[in-house]
Amino acid sequence: MRICAAALREVLTEADRLAADAPPEPTPDLAAARLLRSCAETTRAAGRSLSPKAPAVTLADLDVAVGRAEAAYPVGAGSARDGPDVQRLCGDATVLVLADQVRVFAVGCRVAAGARLDDPHASSGLFEYARRSPWTLYWWQFRSHLAPRSAHLHSSLRLAVALAIARVAAGVLQLNHGFWVLLATLTVLRTSAADTRTALRPAVLGTIIGAVVSGGVMLVVADPIVYAIVLPITLLLAFGVGRLLGPVWQQALFTVLLTVVFAQLSPAGWRLAEARLVDVLLGAVIGVLAGVAMWPRGAGHDLRYNATRYLKASADAVEETVRAVLGDAPPPEGALSRVRRRMVLIDSSYCQYHSERHDPHGQRVNWDAVLSTGHHVVPGAEALLRRNPPGCLAGWPEAAALLADAVGRLRSAYDTLADEVAHGRTAGPAPVSMTCVDQLDRIRPLLRGADLRSVRHLVEVDRWLAGLADSLTRIQRPTADESAGRGR
Template identity: 45%
Template structure:
């Protein structure tokens, strides 16, 4: 038996948590019920522990979780107080349930800690919003809740505490360190070391796995750097940039042009970037000083000076490609270092270099205060197109309707109806239906056992002794055995608790089944009428909108660089569309779906590459001045943007994008533009990469080299 548990729960995280929650819940309940003699405080000591210890998922180390519990205690007091006061009438309680249900759920867009607390905080309003209306009992209710929170915070620190989770910073350090090794091998290869190429081929799988480990889909929701604050935004940006760099390394692996005119300067730039990336990884591990951008900035400047001193007139574009790729690698390395410095809390010492018309720039959040960042996150999601808004409204509506029906039917334990909705309601109607069968079977089974126990009429001491054992099993059963076992054992827990608070008979079990059936029915109906497709439905629209915005970025960027057109708002619009698309994709990943014919990650890659590449070009290259080849550049940009538009149109129609058409014959490029030929090469390298991204959405039509296949969907730059 123990071996089976260790296989399911290797670090015993589930068992540890079940023991802590049970110990605190029973201690608080018994202390209030039998020592203090308060029948009003006892349920809040118990259910306060269940709300914040079992229903909530708080990320971080034991110390951080304890601090979070103490921080939210005033909010918990407010919810219990509001529930107590609004229980004066059925309609007041239902209205409060809708407003607070939406607010508590929607603020989860601020980050994993807020998301993890949402379900538990809902319960803190649900419990007191039912009759009897007794404001005089509020002090005892708050005392019971306070005791629960204090005991739970202490238990996090001293009662079989969880091992500290692997910080995201360490995962990022692994990816950055592996990337630095790849850069060093590539620099050696360019420098003539015959072992460099083989070393790079051997290092790429490890670097790919380390970069893939940073994906949100590979992390539990509470472990993702997804809060609205500067620290998490910067870590997420650094992870996306690291994946971009890995993709660029492989591009350079296949572009080792021995005749490139800037080859020696590119080698120096690559060596400098390898050193900067290695220093960044060392700091993330705590083994070195915080890296500075001075080194990589100097290397980029030296490379640009070398290009200025080398006349490219008369050279074919292919001999300029290597330098363009190396320059983009240097710029992204600079972005990586800046992001890590922001995550470290270093103040930004220079103004935002993004042109006024293209703001907010890549690191716009570094110039904002934390409250403003959270308000910005809330505001940008306050739209029916946001999956966070949809989910919060769906849950609030279901809870409010359930509260109203429970009050109108005068159910004696109506809060069970709302608790069932918290348990079974999912992002899509299909997911909600999938939870119904185990939930109902488990509830009926647990109710039968509870009814038989109550009919047997044992001594009340039996209920007190049995409670902690059943509670441990119940809290561990959900993660280890599934929802059905969890519902069955939780039904027994509720029976054992109420048998010690008020006189009960076997009809308590009958009421439990009735309430669960009502809650399940409400959850299913709301799920059918309120955005029933969940993340899948919104994902097509969100990604289609993102690719359409990216197409505008492509056209606008080339117009600015080639023709001197003033920048518009394409970049800011695309950034917002990308954020909403990422949120939809995160929800989609949490649901169950059949195998998709579309690679959603590659679809997001295409949009992010367009935005990130345009940011670098607009910031680092002079606008205008390419009139002699404006027609060729405009045609090339229009070809790529049209591919984006076609993919966007099919996504908006809930269809899968087609493979892009074959590449047309290359136009004749002028070779007498002097230094502007380098700008042309930078633009062409970016556009060629975007065309490659469109191919990856449906998968490559022909097998490709293993190295490129390994990283084709890693370098997404996604946040």
């Protein structure tokens, strides 16, 4: 669903770009018009397919429309004598990019609806997991998270150390109900020191309230059968009503529940409540110490670090893709695989980041836009290389100089943004995005005698780079939802 959301945002962006680049009196383009209609129908069908019991969206009509548009792409775009119609080529390139994102959105909806992806060429590498067995996916996740900056690895180590200390403390102090120490540690321990401190107060206060109530009840009632009768009611209160009343009352009712359970097994009067209180206080201290000592800043620091590496991996993939088109390097399979691996780590950090408390006055990064950069790079590079095979622009030094300059500026923008994100800010100047036609105006005199198919390849590559520059610009501008969520 996250991939679907990123693809749908790119569809809207490409539609806006198509309207912005359109000349006042555009030349009729029936193939592009049919493709846009097919994109609209596929997008509507994909959205409807997410409803319960709705049929899965099919891609046959979209694929046919894309094939016809690609076949008609160089036709009617000018001639060697008159020069290529760059405006027409730019519009057609934008339509094809839009169709690529619609396809990603539709395939994502099929995956979300549970449909199988049997054709290995039916979707982007973003959905490679949809064709793998659960055990393969478990192994991929396990291998991906064996990394120093993995949010899951940090949580696992923090929890393991805290529980080990709690178990040793319960054994050394010879506590009769030592597992309550472990439960208290689990209750208090969070992924950041701030959240751990926040959970400490309701845990201790609720335990004190529950211990006082339990101790008073056990002074009056000593018959175990009474506790057996009220056990179902206590279960309902602890696991049902307690969640609605808040963490303090939930902890208090849970304390009463444990007292009711153990009063049936070994009645110990009010001292059972006292033992519960002592154990919870000990477990709370252990949980707080573990939360403060081990990665106290939570996922925020790791998210910035993973985002930095993610942006740099994306920049490497872009650079290698352009080098492949120019014939200077093989297809960038390794670079795209690194982007996908970085995507796993930043996804886990991002999910954990949203579960933590943040400073409402602190600066915010548009993390949705940061994550979308990889979703733009990976399927964009795959579609680009499918229509523009490696080496298609080899032997055209003017095109190589143009693309090398564009990639250099884009790489610099990626590096600058990665440095800003690493420090939790996006205050630097946003990269300036040029329209497709403006970008090619610099070498327009050289296009008159060029082969139309080579010009098409150049336009598509340049259009892709311009789209990536726009995606970086969106990272620099926090969204309204991001700004509204600062206090959460």
